[in-house]
Amino acid sequence: MELSKDLVDFILNKNIESIEIENEDYFVLQRIQEKVPSIDKNSARLLYFLSFLKKPEYILEIGFGSGFSCWAIWLGAREKIKKIISFEHEKKRFLKGIDFINKNSMPVNLINKDFSKENLLIESEKANIDGFDLIFIDGTKREYPLYYNDSFDFLKKDGLILFDNVLFNGNLLKLVNMEEGKNVQGGKILYHFLSFVSQDKRIVPFFLPIGDGLLACIKK
Numbered sequence: 001m002e003l004s005k006d007l008v009d010f011i012l013n014k015n016i017e018s019i020e021i022e023n024e025d026y027f028v029l030q031r032i033q034e035k036v037p038s039i040d041k042n043s044a045r046l047l048y049f050l051s052f053l054k055k056p057e058y059i060l061e062i063g064f065g066s067g068f069s070c071w072a073i074w075l076g077a078r079e080k081i082k083k084i085i086s087f088e089h090e091k092k093r094f095l096k097g098i099d100f101i102n103k104n105s106m107p108v109n110l111i112n113k114d115f116s117k118e119n120l121l122i123e124s125e126k127a128n129i130d131g132f133d134l135i136f137i138d139g140t141k142r143e144y145p146l147y148y149n150d151s152f153d154f155l156k157k158d159g160l161i162l163f164d165n166v167l168f169n170g171n172l173l174k175l176v177n178m179e180e181g182k183n184v185q186g187g188k189i190l191y192h193f194l195s196f197v198s199q200d201k202r203i204v205p206f207f208l209p210i211g212d213g214l215l216a217c218i219k220k
């Protein structure tokens, strides 16, 4: 049996109808008007659902962007979440994010720095966090192997690590078959990373065709 695009759209739209995300227009407008890249409506529902299921206390995010992913995770488990540390290196997005976080009284430490293991250690110590229950990765695609490597020790046993856009804006298979050009190197890095993760015995991975492809892994 093969699912047609119409059927896939039909079933995915059911999520959009059933899970209500407050303030959704705020994020959609940022994507349209300010061209801030953000997760799509379906990925937001999936994050909400996984957060509701996992009930994480401590969360790490790489790539705050518009804040949509952070908000969806927060809505899914707001009575359980103690702290979210989120990295966003762009000043304008950071400042807009701080405003939103304060207005909505979210327990988020938004960090206006490049993600690195050293910065993660500093911020975790400051917040008194010795491990994360959920990590959401949505920064620069070619840096995914580095993020995985640098954050893995901070993920608790049974913790969930999620990677967005693993299809590289739908271009992954095209890029991997090209010799040179924009994003070719990044595409190849991501492609090999997916092969590596699928064989990594320290985790249980699951690849989901939601949005631009989402990879979910649970640490054994």
Ligand SMILES: C[S@@+](CC[C@H](N)C(=O)[O-])C[C@H]1O[C@@H](n2cnc3c(N)ncnc32)[C@H](O)[C@@H]1O
Residues within 6 Å of the ligand: 037, 038, 039, 062, 063, 064, 065, 066, 067, 068, 069, 070, 087, 088, 089, 090, 093, 113, 114, 115, 138, 139, 140, 143
């Ligand atoms: C795809 S967007 C994130 C979208 C966001 N998750 C949302 O739902 O709105 C990626 C963001 O990560 C930021 N970023 C990329 N690499 C980074 C890094 N190494 N450290 C900190 N921020 C980074 C970019 O500035 C950008 O805003």
